[in-house]
Amino acid sequence: MIRVLIVDDEALVRSGLRMILEATGEMAIVGEACDGDAAVAAVARLKPQVVLMDVRMPGTDGLTAAARILAAPGAPKLIMLTTFDLDEYVHEALRLGAVGFLLKDTPPRDLAAAVRTVAAGQAMLSPAIIKRLIGSFVDKAPSRAESARKRLAALTAREEDVIRAVACGLSNAEIGRELRLTEATVKAHVSRVLTKLGLANRVQAAILVHDADLG
Helix, strand or coil: CEEEEEECCCHHHHHHHHHHHHCCCCEEEEEEECCHHHHHHHHHHHCCCEEEEECCCCCCCHHHHHHHHHHCCCCCEEEEEECHHHHHHHHHHHHHCCCEEEECCCCHHHHHHHHHHHHCCCCCCCCCCHHHHHHHHCCCCHHHHHHHHHHHCCCCHHHHHHHHHHHCCCCHHHHHHHHCCCHHHHHHHHHHHHHHHCCCCHHHHHHHHHHCCCC
């Protein structure tokens, strides 16, 4: 069973998310929290594998709570809940190490699939949504772009091909087909790239590519 914590200031939203996830038979909702402070305390107490957390809440907001949760040892996988008018906050959460986000009107099947994906250790990179957000809200200031390009200069040509494909939201299997590599080879390249660049996950790799204006 995947242990999930739900964080949202609206009781109706929490109840709906609980019903959707528990209906899969694969997920146990270990707790709920209504603000960021309660979320931090609940994570420490309940040890969830995945946290679904709203961005905007009264008191301590989701972004502040995300920074505290992700800075702790053994942090859970964190998915932010948002609407399009809060995209810039989600972008910052991805920089902190969140593995993705969901819109609050995400279909139930996609919600459950997203939780399974992050619980399995994979970041959520939807070509249709996440790339759009990253591309829209990345600060394209010359200094940031130049810094990103310098970091990417450490990669080999093949590693750069792989990270560009990651930034497009492709899975390892899809990257393998595009670059004519085995899935195991792609996985090794991705792992090496993340280590070289000091990145926590594929989402942060995608952000770096977009920072460099190469995506």
